[in-house]
Amino acid sequence: MKILVCIKQVPDMESRFKPSGDGLWFDETDLAWRMNEYDEYAVEQAVQLKEQLGNEPELTVLSIGPDRVVEAVKKALAMGADKAVHVQDTVVHQKDPWQIASIIASYARDKGFDLIFTGMQSQDRGSAQVGVLVAELLSIACATTLVGFSYSDGVVNVKRELEGGLKGLVSLQLPALVTCQLGLNVPRYPTLPNIMKAKKKEIEAIPVANLLGEQAIAPTVEFYPPARKGGGVVLEGDVADLAQKLVAILKEKTTVVR
Amino acid sequence: MEATREIYWNIGHGVVLPMYLLVTAAVGLLVWGIWKRLDHWRQGKPLNRFDRFDERAKRMIAEVFGQERVFRVREGGIFHAIFFWAFLTLFIGTLLVMVQADFMAPVLKANILQGRFYEGFSLVLDLAGLAALLMLAGLFVRRFIIQPAGLEITDDDYRVHALLFAILISGFLIEGARMAATEMVTNRSLALFSPVGMLVAMTMANVSADGLLLMHKVLWWLHFALVLGFIAALPYTKLKHILLVSANAFFAPLEEKGAITTINMEDEEAEQFGTATAADLTWKDRFDADACISCKRCQDRCPAHATDKPLSPMKLIKQIGEAAAAGQETSLVEAIGEDAIWSCTTCRACQDICPANNEHVNKILEVRRNLTLMEGAFPGDEVRTAIGNLEVNGNPFGMAFAARADWAEGLEVARVNEGEEADILYFVGCYASFDKRNREVARNFVTICNAAGIRVGILGKDEKCCGEPARKLGNDYLYQMLAQENIETIKATGVTKIVTTCPHCFNTLSRDYRDLGLAIETEHYSTYLNRLIRDGRLALDKAEAQECTYHDSCYLGRYKDIVDEPRAVLNAAGWRVREMDKSGYDSFCCSAGGGRILAEEKLGSRINVARVRQAEATGAPVLVSNCPFCLTMFEDGIKTGGCEETLKVRDLAEIIVERIGGGA
Numbered sequence: 050m051k052i053l054v055c056i057k058q059v060p061d062m063e064s065r066f067k068p069s070g071d072g073l074w075f076d077e078t079d080l081a082w083r084m085n086e087y088d089e090y091a092v093e094q095a096v097q098l099k100e101q102l103g104n105e106p107e108l109t110v111l112s113i114g115p116d117r118v119v120e121a122v123k124k125a126l127a128m129g130a131d132k133a134v135h136v137q138d139t140v141v142h143q144k145d146p147w148q149i150a151s152i153i154a155s156y157a158r159d160k161g162f163d164l165i166f167t168g169m170q171s172q173d174r175g176s177a178q179v180g181v182l183v184a185e186l187l188s189i190a191c192a193t194t195l196v197g198f199s200y201s202d203g204v205v206n207v208k209r210e211l212e213g214g215l216k217g218l219v220s221l222q223l224p225a226l227v228t229c230q231l232g233l234n235v236p237r238y239p240t241l242p243n244i245m246k247a248k249k250k251e252i253e254a255i256p257v258a259n260l261l262g263e264q265a266i267a268p269t270v271e272f273y274p275p276a277r278k279g280g281g282v283v284l285e286g287d288v289a290d291l292a293q294k295l296v297a298i299l300k301e302k303t304t305v306v307r
Numbered sequence: 308m309e310a311t312r313e314i315y316w317n318i319g320h321g322v323v324l325p326m327y328l329l330v331t332a333a334v335g336l337l338v339w340g341i342w343k344r345l346d347h348w349r350q351g352k353p354l355n356r357f358d359r360f361d362e363r364a365k366r367m368i369a370e371v372f373g374q375e376r377v378f379r380v381r382e383g384g385i386f387h388a389i390f391f392w393a394f395l396t397l398f399i400g401t402l403l404v405m406v407q408a409d410f411m412a413p414v415l416k417a418n419i420l421q422g423r424f425y426e427g428f429s430l431v432l433d434l435a436g437l438a439a440l441l442m443l444a445g446l447f448v449r450r451f452i453i454q455p456a457g458l459e460i461t462d463d464d465y466r467v468h469a470l471l472f473a474i475l476i477s478g479f480l481i482e483g484a485r486m487a488a489t490e491m492v493t494n495r496s497l498a499l500f501s502p503v504g505m506l507v508a509m510t511m512a513n514v515s516a517d518g519l520l521l522m523h524k525v526l527w528w529l530h531f532a533l534v535l536g537f538i539a540a541l542p543y544t545k546l547k548h549i550l551l552v553s554a555n556a557f558f559a560p561l562e563e564k565g566a567i568t569t570i571n572m573e574d575e576e577a578e579q580f581g582t583a584t585a586a587d588l589t590w591k592d593r594f595d596a597d598a599c600i601s602c603k604r605c606q607d608r609c610p611a612h613a614t615d616k617p618l619s620p621m622k623l624i625k626q627i628g629e630a631a632a633a634g635q636e637t638s639l640v641e642a643i644g645e646d647a648i649w650s651c652t653t654c655r656a657c658q659d660i661c662p663a664n665n666e667h668v669n670k671i672l673e674v675r676r677n678l679t680l681m682e683g684a685f686p687g688d689e690v691r692t693a694i695g696n697l698e699v700n701g702n703p704f705g706m707a708f709a710a711r712a713d714w715a716e717g718l719e720v721a722r723v724n725e726g727e728e729a730d731i732l733y734f735v736g737c738y739a740s741f742d743k744r745n746r747e748v749a750r751n752f753v754t755i756c757n758a759a760g761i762r763v764g765i766l767g768k769d770e771k772c773c774g775e776p777a778r779k780l781g782n783d784y785l786y787q788m789l790a791q792e793n794i795e796t797i798k799a800t801g802v803t804k805i806v807t808t809c810p811h812c813f814n815t816l817s818r819d820y821r822d823l824g825l826a827i828e829t830e831h832y833s834t835y836l837n838r839l840i841r842d843g844r845l846a847l848d849k850a851e852a853q854e855c856t857y858h859d860s861c862y863l864g865r866y867k868d869i870v871d872e873p874r875a876v877l878n879a880a881g882w883r884v885r886e887m888d889k890s891g892y893d894s895f896c897c898s899a900g901g902g903r904i905l906a907e908e909k910l911g912s913r914i915n916v917a918r919v920r921q922a923e924a925t926g927a928p929v930l931v932s933n934c935p936f937c938l939t940m941f942e943d944g945i946k947t948g949g950c951e952e953t954l955k956v957r958d959l960a961e962i963i964v965e966r967i968g969g970g971a
Contacts, residue, residue, distance in 0.1 A: 063700065063705050063707045065709055081699045083699045
């Protein structure tokens with residue numbers, strides 16, 4: 050069996066974001082980077098499947114971006130992936146989900162992957178489109194937002210998270226693509242021997258130009274922080290006064306009290 | 308009449324040969340016992356504890372003959388120390404008799420045991436025997452009648468007590484019988500130099516001369532047999548502690564306290580990190596288990612044990628010994644229990660008090676290394692998150708690394724990471740950088756330094772966690788990554804002096820970073836402020852006298868011997884310290900050491916509440932600490948322990964900043 054896991058390196062969400070000069074994405078100064086959370090679930094599930102099948106499957110991890118993404122790739126290798134593909138692209142943030150999916154699909158098309166894992170979405174752009182687009186481009190089965198996964202005899206059984214707390218069970222024939230959601234598993238912490246081994250694993254570098262032939266169909270127009278809302282007001286004093294003050298404010302600023 | 312006595316009186320010199328043969332046989336049994344055990348120790352991995360021989364030998368002599376470590380706990384320790392000295396005196400006396408009887412007399416035809424010397428010799432040995440008997444009685448009452456909580460009583464204890472009593476009592480009876488037949492009749496003035504023997508002899512006044520001779524002979528052989536038994540039993544009973552504890556005073560580490568081996572991350576051959584099975588133990592780990600005398604002093608001081616967590620340092624040492632005995636495949640985590648392994652706060656109270664010099668803390672850290680580095684295990688999911696945060700943002704909170712120096716806004720600090728110059732580098736640490744309460748401490752420290760004319764430099768957003776919590780949880784890989792980045796940053800600034808407000812950063816930078824190539828003088832602000840005050844650079848106004856109690860952070864007191872300086876700083880600021888029962892080297896942990904700062908305390912009761920209650924019991928309204936972890940834990944402990952009305956916790960810097968300006 051051949052497995053592909055697509056991962057993205059994203060800024061830590063606690064970082065301080067500023068729009069970049071062109072106003073189309075964020076400035077990378079002072080950002081801390083990590084593997085997209087949902088992609089960690091994807092890597093973990095792929096490694097668990099590999100272990101379930103006695104390590105027979107070959108597990109490839111793929112990431113698109115500048116050189117810094119190799120850090121995320123190394124983590125996936127340390128978690129248990131066999132080899133990696135780094136699609137080199139210094140302006141990956143200018144690509145729309147369609148282009149990203151096309152890059153992945155053109156890499157994967159002739160490789161014969163039986164199963165592709167991706168995160169449900171990325172933490173920074175959050176389009177949740179790349180996985181399904183790749184499946185569509187490769188004409189393979191697809192299930193999204195996985196919170197449960199099992200595999201036996203060529204059939205993937207998954208549990209999907211639906212709206213309102215509902216879950217759905219789906220069976221897929223291979224080849225297939227699944228996108229992973231929070232709750233699917235607890236990603237492992239790489240052990241030191243595996244970190245050491247990962248350093249020797251192959252990372253194939255492919256210039257993005259070799260894989261990309263598509264134009265953006267949903268380009269970003271503007272990136273800006275949300276408008277600052279007014280600060281909260283803390284009322285102080287004894288309870289009777291507080292009630293009076295609150296009523297006064299509600300009358301003055303809202304239509305709740307008439 | 309000349310003061311002396313005939314050696315082998317009533318026994319005859321014909322006894323010499325069989326006596327030496329029997330002693331040789333007994334010593335043979337002793338050596339055999341040790342020899343057999345050598346095999347067990349040797350199955351451990353190598354570790355050099357024979358280097359710096361002179362230093363080790365000196366320490367051993369001081370600790371064994373001075374009974375320093377035994378004496379530190381008065382309860383039980385006084386009895387033991389005096390018993391030891393008395394028994395040693397008896398042993399030396401016996402050696403003198405041997406030298407006289409079997410060397411001086413036959414070879415040199417001389418007698419050293421006569422005259423004033425013999426009188427003194429008699430008196431000293433007689434009193435030593437009495438002292439030994441009284442101390443043994445004290446130990447007997449303590450162990451079998453009072454039965455201190457946690458002290459185990461085994462058959463071995465009964466046997467050894469019986470043997471020692473029998474040796475001492477039979478000794479006095481022989482003396483009494485001999486004196487009743489000789490000195491009491493012919494030289495009563497000499498008898499006065501053996502007061503106990505004389506008393507015993509007086510009880511035998513009615514025994515006939517032949518009866519005395521017979522009694523003496525029987526008792527002599529009995530006493531001799533008991534002594535042979537003592538020698539032969541040494542390796543097979545708890546008496547082995549005489550040999551093994553003494554040896555451990557030689558084998559104990561000579562490195563700085565708290566030193567941990569730094570794993571070589573370049574070693575591509577390495578397949579095992581930390582202790583997984585008995586096969587990974589060193590010979591010293593195996594030896595320590597045998598050297599443990601079950602005095603339970605460690606257990607008495609363990610904050611985890613005191614709050615009903617599944618850890619006893621004493622049991623841990625024994626469990627390691629049992630695992631080693633069960634075979635090389637035995638899992639240490641299974642033998643000790645994972646909860647026990649994670650419960651340790653590395654406060655070092657156990658190791659500090661251990662009379663046998665056993666090394667508890669690093670054994671735990673090695674098992675943690677295996678759990679963390681080989682199995683990716685954590686004490687809880689909150690720790691998994693915190694470790695992830697350390698990897699991404701260099702702090703356990705997950706705050707943006709770029710916000711690390713926000714606390715310093717508006718203060719006079721030099722950004723040494725951006726090329727500015729400063730007198731000292733203040734290594735701020737994560738808590739003082741991000742935790743609201745501790746950020747005040749950082750600001751106060753800078754204000755104090757400025758008042759003393761010191762220009763403070765910081766690394767700003769380039770500073771990262773020192774790595775201590777990760778390291779103490781076993782993650783040496785993450786520790787080394789963080790350390791190496793810090794070291795590179797620090798070296799690039801060219802600073803020559805580092806000051807920290809966190810004892811954990813202080814320990815790590817001043818000791819652990821040495822292994823990774825940082826050799827810049829590093830100090831904790833307690834000693835730094837103390838010197839500024841002493842040198843007259845920092846003037847304090849001590850007008851208003853106030854009372855507080857002071858908590859010794861484990862990593863200042865026990866690890867770094869910094870006990871007096873913080874108190875001196877408080878005194879210089881006009882504060883009087885009311886000591887808690889557990890202070891100085893006997894201080895009780897706040898609960899946050901050993902990486903536990905990142906973990907929730909889910910087992911047993913809360914350590915921080917226990918400590919806050921101890922502070923409250925002094926009656927002082929203020930608890931002063933000088934560690935961000937302690938401060939955080941005590942703020943929490945005061946709330947959850949319901950001490951808000953009676954106790955406030957303040958950092959040393961907060962106290963001092965109020966007293967700046969002595970001249971005013």
